[in-house]
Structure formats: C-alpha cells, structure tokens
Amino acid sequence: MSRAEPAAGRREQPATVETQDHATGPEARPAAGAARPPRWHWTLGLFRSELVTVFRRRRTMALCAVLAGVPLLVGVAVRIETRGGGSVGGGGRGDAGPAFIEQVSNNGLFLTFAGLAATLPFFLPMAVGVVAGDAVAGEAGGGTLRYLLVAPAGRSRLLLAKYASVLVFCLAATLVAAVSALIVGFALFPVGDVTTLSGTSIPLSEGMLRALLIALLVAASLVGIAALGLFVSTVTDSGIGAMATTVGLLITVQIVDNIPQLHAVQPYLFTHYWLSFADILRDPVTWTAIGRNLGLQALYAAVFGSAAWARFTSRDITA
Amino acid sequence: MAQPTAAADVVIETRGLAKQYRGTLAVDGIDLRVPRGSVFGFLGPNGSGKTTTIRMLMGLIAPTAGTARVLDRPMPRAARAVLPRVGALIEGPALYGFLSGRDNLVRYDSADPTADPRTRAARVDAALDRVGLAAASGKKAKAYSLGMKQRLGLAAALLQPRELLVLDEPTNGLDPQGMREIRALVRELAADGTTVFLSSHLLDEIEQVCTHAAVMARGRLITQGPVEELAAGTHGRLAVTGPDPAEARRVLAGFGVTGLTADGDRVTGDLPADPAAVPDLAEINAALVAAGVRVRGFGRERASLEDAFVALTGEGFDVAG
Ligand SMILES: Nc1ncnc2c1ncn2[C@@H]1O[C@H](COP(=O)(O)OP(=O)(O)OP(=O)(O)O)[C@@H](O)[C@H]1O
Ligand SMILES: [Mg+2]
Numbered sequence: 001m002s003r004a005e006p007a008a009g010r011r012e013q014p015a016t017v018e019t020q021d022h023a024t025g026p027e028a029r030p031a032a033g034a035a036r037p038p039r040w041h042w043t044l045g046l047f048r049s050e051l052v053t054v055f056r057r058r059r060t061m062a063l064c065a066v067l068a069g070v071p072l073l074v075g076v077a078v079r080i081e082t083r084g085g086g087s088v089g090g091g092g093r094g095d096a097g098p099a100f101i102e103q104v105s106n107n108g109l110f111l112t113f114a115g116l117a118a119t120l121p122f123f124l125p126m127a128v129g130v131v132a133g134d135a136v137a138g139e140a141g142g143g144t145l146r147y148l149l150v151a152p153a154g155r156s157r158l159l160l161a162k163y164a165s166v167l168v169f170c171l172a173a174t175l176v177a178a179v180s181a182l183i184v185g186f187a188l189f190p191v192g193d194v195t196t197l198s199g200t201s202i203p204l205s206e207g208m209l210r211a212l213l214i215a216l217l218v219a220a221s222l223v224g225i226a227a228l229g230l231f232v233s234t235v236t237d238s239g240i241g242a243m244a245t246t247v248g249l250l251i252t253v254q255i256v257d258n259i260p261q262l263h264a265v266q267p268y269l270f271t272h273y274w275l276s277f278a279d280i281l282r283d284p285v286t287w288t289a290i291g292r293n294l295g296l297q298a299l300y301a302a303v304f305g306s307a308a309w310a311r312f313t314s315r316d317i318t319a
Numbered sequence: 320m321a322q323p324t325a326a327a328d329v330v331i332e333t334r335g336l337a338k339q340y341r342g343t344l345a346v347d348g349i350d351l352r353v354p355r356g357s358v359f360g361f362l363g364p365n366g367s368g369k370t371t372t373i374r375m376l377m378g379l380i381a382p383t384a385g386t387a388r389v390l391d392r393p394m395p396r397a398a399r400a401v402l403p404r405v406g407a408l409i410e411g412p413a414l415y416g417f418l419s420g421r422d423n424l425v426r427y428d429s430a431d432p433t434a435d436p437r438t439r440a441a442r443v444d445a446a447l448d449r450v451g452l453a454a455a456s457g458k459k460a461k462a463y464s465l466g467m468k469q470r471l472g473l474a475a476a477l478l479q480p481r482e483l484l485v486l487d488e489p490t491n492g493l494d495p496q497g498m499r500e501i502r503a504l505v506r507e508l509a510a511d512g513t514t515v516f517l518s519s520h521l522l523d524e525i526e527q528v529c530t531h532a533a534v535m536a537r538g539r540l541i542t543q544g545p546v547e548e549l550a551a552g553t554h555g556r557l558a559v560t561g562p563d564p565a566e567a568r569r570v571l572a573g574f575g576v577t578g579l580t581a582d583g584d585r586v587t588g589d590l591p592a593d594p595a596a597v598p599d600l601a602e603i604n605a606a607l608v609a610a611g612v613r614v615r616g617f618g619r620e621r622a623s624l625e626d627a628f629v630a631l632t633g634e635g636f637d638v639a640g
Binding site: 042043045046048049052053056057058142143144146147148149150151152153154157158314316317318 | 374377378379380381398399402403405407409410411413414415417418422425426427428429430431432433434435436439472475
C-alpha cells in the first residue's frame with residue numbers, strides 16, 4: 001500500500017531483476033507446502049531474538065545497574081569505615097556470608113564474595129523474578145504473544161527459548177555483580193594471597209578461580225526461582241502481576257526460611273542452601289551443601305518447568 | 320485429504336466450530352467455507368464472534384466443539400505446518416514499543432522456524448516498503464501513530480509470501496488514504512493468488528473489495544456466499560424524492576408498492592416480490608407526472624449488503640445485548 005506512484009515505478013523498473021529473484025529471493029512464491037523446509041539451526045534465531053528482547057529493555061539495564069551498584073556501595077562503605085586503619089567491626093556472624101566484609105579491607109578479592117553474599121538473598125533473585133515473571137505474561141498482556149505464536153514460534157519452542165534466555169540473564173546478572181565487586185575491590189583495597197575460611201592460605205590466582213566458581217554457583221542458585229517465575233508468568237496475562245507474585249513468593253520463602261519453628265520444611269525451600277557457596281572457600285572444599293543446593297535447584301527447574309510447559313501448551317491465548 | 324479435488328479449492332473449512340467462554344457462547348457451531356483465491360469478507364457487529372473464530376482458526380484458542388481445517392490441514396494440530404503459509408493480523412497490531420519498527424519485524428521473522436536468517440534483512444525491507452513505512456522504520460514503535468502501527472502489523476503479516484492472509488479489521492485507525500491503500504494492497508495480493516480473509520464491521524468496505532462474504536450475528540453464521548448473491552437475495556427499494564411526498568405515496572401504492580415510508584421529501588417502498596408483478600418503472604414515472612407529482616429524483620436503489628444484513632437478521636447492525 002505504498003503511495004500509488006512510487007509503487008508503480010518500483011514495480012516496473014526492477015522487473016528483470018525480479019525474475020531471477022523468484023528462485024531464492026524473499027518474493028519467491030511458495031510452490032508447494034514444503035517450499036521452505038526449516039533448518040535446525042534457524043531455530044536458534046528465536047533464542048537470539050529472545051536475548052536481544054530481554055537485554056534491550058530499559059528495565060533490564062536498570063536491574064543490572066542496581067546489581068553493579070551494590071558491591072560499589074559496600075566497597076566504598078568499608079573503605080570509609082577503615083580509613084583510620086584496622087578492620088571493620090562487623091557482625092562477626094561466624095562463617096556466614098556477611099562475614100566476608102571483615103576481610104575486604106585486607107584483601108580486595110573478598111569484596112567479590114561479600115558482594116555476591118549481599119546480592120544473593122534479595123537483589124539477584126528479585127532481578128531474575130522480574131525478568132522471568134515478565135517473560136510470558138508481559139508478551140501476553142502486550143499482545144505480542146499471539147503474533148509470535150502465529151509466526152509460528154511453537155509453544156514448546158518459545159517457552160524453551162524463554163527459559164534459556166532467563167537462565168542467560170541469571171548468569172549475566174551474577175557476573176555483573178561479581179565483576180563490579182572485583183573491579184571495586186581491586187581499585188580500593190590491597191590484594192594478595194587469600195586466607196581461606198579454614199585458616200590456610202592459597203595464592204591469589206587460585207583465589208580468583210574460586211571466585212569464578214562461586215559466581216557460577218550463585219548463578220546456578222537462581223535456576224529454581226527462574227523456573228518458578230516462568231510458571232507464574234504462564235498463569236496470568238499481566239506482566240506486572242507475574243513479577244509481583246514471583247518477588248512476593250521469594251520474600252515469603254525467605255521469611256519462612258528464617259523461622260526456626262518451620263525447620264521441617266526449610267530443606268525444601270529453594271533459598272535454603274543459597275549461602276553454601278561459601279564452602280568453596282574452605283580448604284579442602286566441602287561439597288555436601290553445594291550438592292544439595294544444586295539438586296534442589298534442578299528439582300525446582302523440573303517441577304515448575306513442567307508445570308509451565310503443561311500450562312502454556314494448553315492455554316487459550318485470548319489477550 | 321479424503322476429497323483432494325474438493326478440498327483443494329477451499330482454504331478454510333469449519334464444521335460445527337464453537338467456543339464457549341465462561342459465561343458467553345461466543346461462537347455457536349459455525350460451518351464456514353472460504354474458497355481459494357477469494358477475497359472473503361467476514362462481517363458482523365461488535366461482539367458477534369469474528370475475532371474468536373479467527374483465534375480458533377489460528378490455533379490460539381481451542382474450540383469447545385467442532386473442527387477447523389486451514390489450508391487443508393487440521394488446526395490447531397498442524398499449526399507448525401500451516402501457519403508459515405498464513406499471514407495474520409488479529410485484533411489490531413501488537414508491537415514492542417522499545418524496539419524500532421524494523422527490529423519488531425526482525426523479531427517476528429525470527430520466530431518463524433521456516434524463515435532463512437540470511438535473507439531476513441531483505442524480507443524485512445520488502446515488507447516495510449510494501450506498507451509505505453520504509454522511511455519511518457528506524458523510529459521506536461512506541462512513537463508510531465495508530466495508523467503506522469497498523470501498517471507495521473500488516474508488514475509482519477506480509478514478511479513471507481503467503482497463501483492465506485487473515486486480516487481482522489485491517490483498516491482500523493487508518494486515514495482515508497490509508498484505507499484506500501489497504502484496499503489496493505488487498506486487490507494486489509488477491510491478483511497474485513493469495514486468499515484474503517478480511518473481517519470487518521464496515522459493510523461498504525466489504526462491498527468494495529470482497530468477492531465473497533459471510534455474516535455473523537450473536538455467534539451464529541447467518542449466511543455466506545458470493546457478494547452479488549448475498550445482495551441479490553434482497554430486493555432494491557424504489558425511491559421518489561420531491562416536494563409532494565403524500566401524493567407520491569398514493570401513486571406508488573396504486574402500483575402495488577408495499578412498505579412505503581416517507582422520510583422528509585423522500586418516499587421509499589418495496590417493489591412486489593413476484594418478478595411478474597413488478598411494474599415497469601417508466602409507467603410509474605409517467606403516472607407520477609400525470610398526477611402532478613413534482614419529482615426531483617426517481618429510481619430503484621441497489622440493495623446494499625446492509626439491506627441484506629437487515630433482511631437476514633431482522634435487526635439493525637447493532638451489538639447484541
Ligand atoms: N477472553 C474472553 N473472555 C470472555 N468472553 C469473551 C472473551 N473474548 C471475547 N468474549 C466474548 O465473546 C463474544 C465475541 O467476541 P469477539 O471478540 O469474537 O467479537 P468480534 O466479532 O470480534 O467483535 P468486534 O467487531 O468488536 O471485534 C463477545 O460477546 C465477547 O464478550
Ligand atoms: Mg474483533
């Protein structure tokens with residue numbers, strides 16, 4: 001429906017070119033139903049497109065900025081506290097997460113551990129909850145879901161692409177927090193050999209490797225809430241509602257995890273083993289709690305992933 | 320598959336297709352047949368079930384009862400094979416506001432597993448060009464006007480050469496020039512052999528472009544067929560305009576014209592249904608002159624689809640309660 005004149009001109013001039021275009025060009029008519037057989041790697045286009053859509057949203061950028069800002073804030077605070085010399089008179093809560101803060105002024109690498117320990121309980125899972133909750137519900141509410149489905153993206157394929165892109169976001173968000181902490185730590189504090197929680201000393205290079213391993217474990221800790229958020233997202237047509245529900249569930253679970261009387265259910269809560277990543281800093285590393293954490297995350301991914309799939313492949317798309 | 324010859328020339332065929340939402344029966348057992356190569360107008364007042372039918376045809380919602388075949392394959396079961404050959408605009412366009420118009424099309428094209436990524440840019444350019452959006456393709460979609468969004472939605476439906484285009488109220492929000500362009504585009508696509516299934520509640524729009532039409536009301540399919548046949552089923556009305564409506568009325572009644580109504584200086588009435596009893600219009604005119612009736616306008620008005628609709632439903636083109 002281009003304006004009459006230029007359209008006519010366009011169609012007449014390249015008439016000769018168009019004849020050869022017919023074989024391969026985009027204007028080629030479908031000779032038969034099987035004229036355009038899909039190639040398996042073309043399907044990756046949807047995954048790439050999902051990633052672009054997730055990361056180009058301003059909201060995603062804002063979440064990443066918050067995640068980068070938390071370690072910066074912690075680093076600057078520690079730096080100001082310790083200006084007069086000596087170390088932070090922190091809580092001294094044994095070997096639990098926040099304890100890392102005490103070591104930050106002696107070794108900047110510990111800001112990476114402290115930064116992850118500070119963001120894992122809330123900021124990281126909140127960011128993942130927002131992205132996962134919005135994944136399907138946001139598109140349903142915006143109406144773009146129906147066009148993806150008539151494209152046809154295929155319901156299972158679309159859901160898989162969405163879950164994969166949320167998992168990539170888990171990793172990216174964790175790395176943003178970790179890298180920001182690493183840079184701030186190295187910029188503000190002395191760096192050297194790492195004293196493990198067991199009291200032994202390991203070289204900085206190995207400390208860095210363990211930091212990377214910890215970042216990966218933290219990212220893996222978010223697999224469960226990602227699946228939970230995706231399931232919530234398939235239930236409603238409101239992106240905001242799905243995000244709020246997911247973050248609300250996160251807060252509820254965190255509260256339940258901290259009520260001693262409810263210890264019977266606590267081992268089944270996806271947040272329960274989150275701080276197990278600190279065990280990487282023992283010498284030798286103890287794997288029991290880490291293994292439990294990974295197993296629990298896999299269980300949540302399986303249960304809520306299947307629930308999301310069952311719901312999404314059978315539901316009416318009326319928005 | 321059972322009747323290859325019969326099936327080949329029907330692109331949409333439903334049998335007893337029905338959809339019940341919690342309270343309402345939105346679509347009530349319709350048998351729709353859309354011939355290949357037609358421009359098919361799907362008519363009905365607001366809330367009559369047009370969009371619901373289209374959603375079922377596109378596999379977005381599951382029918383409560385009945386079956387639907389699109390391009391000779393069952394829907395929604397064969398969606399992956401059927402939908403790449405179908406372009407659709409359903410209940411208005413939906414876009415990613417934070418992406419440019421071009422990136423919106425890239426996204427929808429990536430969702431099609433049969434779309435070759437190497438020719439994606441060319442496809443997107445061709446589609447943008449076709450709807451006259453090439454110049455605005457770099458703008459964020461949230462900055463688009465309603466008509467521009469509608470055009471971009473159409474462009475998404477035209478990314479691939481399609482066998483069937485399903486357009487739900489495609490001229491919604493367009494300026495008169497845009498409407499004309501859509502009609503031209505529809506004719507052009509039809510000339511290329513694409514079947515166009517066009518829903519609308521604008522009767523004259525359907526009349527202008529469609530070869531076939533179906534009429535929905537309260538979830539039921541009232542009639543379907545070639546447009547001329549639908550309109551021909553209703554007789555045109557005889558109309559006399561002039562300053563002496565009372566006199567004109569008396570003369571017309573003398574010729575057996577029934578259902579006479581006067582509206583200001585215009586008198587209209589139905590000619591007798593029996594073709595043998597229809598008087599020569601020249602005779603009526605002469606009689607009017609002889610009776611001293613001053614006539615400004617005289618003639619038989621062609622039955623419009625609206626007349627056909629009113630005749631079929633016995634009601635106006637209003638939303639059913
Ligand atoms: N998601 C839904 N839930 C419940 N009822 C619905 C839903 N969608 C539509 N309906 C009802 O189904 C009926 C048909 O709606 P539909 O959208 O198919 O009408 P339409 O012919 O497309 O109307 P319009 O011309 O206004 O677009 C209406 O009575 C409507 O209220
Ligand atoms: Mg509608």
